[in-house]
Amino acid sequence: MTLDLATLFFVTVFMLGLGGVLLLFAWLQNRSTTALAWWGAAFLFFAPATALFGLRDNLPEFWSIVVCNTIYSLAYGLLWTGARVFEGRRPVFLGMTAGSIVWLLASQFSFFMQSLPLRIVLASTIVLTYCLLFVWELWQGRKEGLMSRWPVMAMVGLHGLFFLVRIPSVTSLPFPIGANSPASPAALIMVFGPLFYAFALVFLLMALTKERAELYQRRAANIDSLTGVANRRGFTELALRVIARSNTDKAPLALLLFDLDNFKGINDRFGHRAGDRVLVVFAKTIQQTLRPLDLVGRLGGEEFVALLPGVTPDITMDIAERIRDSFAAAAREVDGHRVSATVSIGTASATQAGYDFDTLYAVADAALYRAKQKGRNRIEPGRPSLTMVSQALES
Incomplete structure (x- = not known):
């Protein structure tokens, strides 16, 4: 042929x-x-x-x-x-x-x-x-x-x-x-x-x-379209991997929960556009304050979360204070409005609560609730209960 x-x-x-x-x-x-x-x-x-x-x-x-x-x-x-x-x-x-x-x-x-x-x-x-x-x-x-x-x-x-x-x-x-x-x-x-x-x-x-x-x-x-940080799903997927690596090395780890104070009032007084700008300002503030290796996510609404590998409880409080101060300064005036937005923060540490994501989240959430109860615009450290710790150890 x-x-x-x-x-x-x-x-x-x-x-x-x-x-x-x-x-x-x-x-x-x-x-x-x-x-x-x-x-x-x-x-x-x-x-x-x-x-x-x-x-x-x-x-x-x-x-x-x-x-x-x-x-x-x-x-x-x-x-x-x-x-x-x-x-x-x-x-x-x-x-x-x-x-x-x-x-x-x-x-x-x-x-x-x-x-x-x-x-x-x-x-x-x-x-x-x-x-x-x-x-x-x-x-x-x-x-x-x-x-x-x-x-x-x-x-x-x-x-x-x-x-x-x-x-x-x-x-x-x-x-x-x-x-x-x-x-x-x-x-x-x-x-x-x-x-x-x-x-x-x-x-x-x-x-x-x-x-x-x-x-x-x-x-x-896996990205929040408004702020550009990870959404709940994206943050959780990455956080589980980081926590697993930290658990293997028994390295310190911190989780921070953020809730913007009186955010509904900001939306009601200045409009949802101004509220969105406040969310963007906070996302930029936290990203500029934290390291590139730290994880940042928006859980929904005005709630944010951050995971800081290699950070001890004492340093966690210092970082949280820098974020709180920086945001108060950045959000004093937004788009010409005297917004004066602030943030409440709850923290949790793996050295106290263990290397379980749900436990870390629960401890930080309880701390955030106390920060709100004590007047907002403040930071509360996590206080894991014996029940939480035992559940983390069992998992």
């Missing part, structure tokens, strides 16, 4: 174009992921460039060499730009078009046009450069935790490696891979390469953007 190269080229062109259309369609469904549009455009440029290469024996050199490789270079520039945009960086239009510009400038010299090895080396260098830049962009965002990132990087990296090997071997490999006498296997490789790209890379790029969208959705489900 023999493979017809013309048919394979047609299938490759069709699949590249189809890949571009699919990526653009995915972008239309989720306009926030603009990287899909850049990648879709890249594949739509790959398609005509591949068609021109396949028709090289029937076209003038201007189309099969100059235009073909100019479009190819632009397509790889678009592919790299998509990676930049995916990582939240701006497109660099000069960099995106640099490969095409270099090719057009080189094509003005007759010695370059007459030398197949030179043309292959320059084309390979342009592709290799864009592949390396693509991998570098995704590598910088590796801490995001997207598993699909690695096969995408591997595929583009291997593609670049092919062109890296091609450069020193240009005079020994058969055309179209190198500048030696044409050979059917080499032509098949040059056809199947883009065809494999059309199948695998398009699938992986769509999987990558889908995985990020799902990650953002999971994060959004």
Whole structure:
């Protein structure tokens, strides 16, 4: 059985174009992921460039060499730009078009046009450069935790490696891979390469953007939309992990409960918009006061919570006092209103109540209740009962 190269080229062109259309369609469904549009455009440029290469024996050199490789270079520039945009960086239009510009400038010299090895080396260098830049962009965002990132990087990296090997071997490999006498296997490789790209890379790029969208959705489900801190669900999930680690090391741990004083009165007097601003001010105050490793959450309404790993009871009271003072100063006037908001705080410590989340919460909640009963705008330390401690030890 023999493979017809013309048919394979047609299938490759069709699949590249189809890949571009699919990526653009995915972008239309989720306009926030603009990287899909850049990648879709890249594949739509790959398609005509591949068609021109396949028709090289029937076209003038201007189309099969100059235009073909100019479009190819632009397509790889678009592919790299998509990676930049995916990582939240701006497109660099000069960099995106640099490969095409270099090719057009080189094509003005007759010695370059007459030398197949030179043309292959320059084309390979342009592709290799864009592949390396693509991998570098995704590598910088590796801490995001997207598993699909690695096969995408591997595929583009291997593609670049092919062109890296091609450069020193240009005079020994058969055309179209190198500048030696044409050979059917080499032509098949040059056809199947883009065809494999059309199948695998398009699938992986769509999987990558889908995985990020799902990650953002999971994060959004655990974040309070008004204040930007964790909601009850998100805080509880993280707190359980931190408490478990602290229990393993028997490290000190503190939990603080906050309740904004007379918050209903603020809403009634100044409106819900002012009340929302007070909540945002408190969330910012507590985040600015605490360390990056401390957990902060909004339980609902005007109630907040914080978990402080590695903090002893004495230090807990000092931190709580700083939060109380800072918030009183920050919320004295909000949006032009003399709000004078304050906060009551209850604390609990693992050294007294144990490493059980429910017990820590109950102790801090009881302390918060006492702070409210004693006049508000104050801090009360936790006093775990024997029943609470025994229940924590049993669990």
